Amino acid sequence: MYVILVYDISNEENGPKTWRRVFKICKKYLTHIQDSVFEGELSESQIFKLKGELKKHLRTDLDSCIIFKSRNEKWLDKEFWGREDNATSNFL
């Protein structure tokens, strides 16, 4: 499943700490493409694992995390307006 994850971590009540943890967890599963945006191909079970890890840190009253799912990358029209960046490649 092709996934785009975006989050918004509030700065209040130890916000930076939460932000750091969330960032590190997302980094393990997805490619970091922009400040609070990640994308990549994950399986159902990996999404479940990621969700479990994130839930421990997200504060339900302050932070939000949205995950957009698409069945396959080809159902996603990706357009670059401005600088083009092929960040998700597996050839480094």
Place this chain on the structure above:
Amino acid sequence: MKQAYYIFSNGILKRNDNTLQLVYEDGQKKDIPIERVDELYILGETSVNTKLLDFLAKNNICIHFYNYYEYYVGSFTPRESLVSGKVLICQVQHNQDHGKRMALAKAVIQAASYNIYRNIRYYNKRGKDLESHMARIENLRDSINYCENIEELMGVEGNIRKIYYDTWETIINQQIDFRKRVKHPPDNMINSLISFINSLVYTKVLSEIYKTQLNPTVSFLHEPSTKRFSLSLDIAEVFKPLIADRLIFTLLNKNMINEKSFDVDQYYLRLKPQALKLITNELDQKLKTTIKHRDLGRDVSYQYLIRLELYKLIKHIIGEKPYQGFKIWW
């Protein structure tokens, strides 16, 4: 969906924040999501440390190294987690018992030669006259069943390959000057290309073997010897026509690779970095290609076909179901 990551750039690969980080020479950093990595291929000059290896082992990731001439150097594989004494004993028994070993070796050659035949047939239909080669291969295939020992079988296999390689000058639209398969070291462009792509296929098979209980050093067709993983040679035999050879035909016929992709001063031994990237990318795409599996009734990728082949082998050696080599069915 995990995938292979290929690293061409020079730099340092390390563990950072519980994931992988590649630090380029200019100090730029790039994170690699560890949960998505299936295996790593290092084709550039990369430094790694034990901390990283420990981390990879924990995540069950193989890392394969290639040297400056794209020659396979070796792999780091995590401590074997899938071990089964029973499978190992059965595997060794099948190697030791002449009859049992011949049965497996024949099945491998049957499948491999059929796939070779299919490749030629495909190009024959596309207006290249290869009828006589096809007939000769068919004849040789009939004699596989009458082989009494491994040497004889290898002889037949060698003859089939020779006829097969003879067709390459016809199949490939470029001037390739390919008379004979030469290794150690390859002597021209096409031989280098074959060597490089075959070595990639061997490593792919090896990674898949590590995902099963089989022992990569105990083989049936090739003689199990020290210092090499001969089982991966056996299995690769079946898949080379489908994966490696077809890839070579495409690369050359579409003129994606030509003389200019090689370092001429190095006797065509070394691929230029751009060409290297292109080939591995094409191979990666190829292995991700899916087909509908007849028995499983679902889509499987070429890479997974390799694993299925190994499972079939396990079933055979523990006596559950006789092994039938993979044959192109579409």
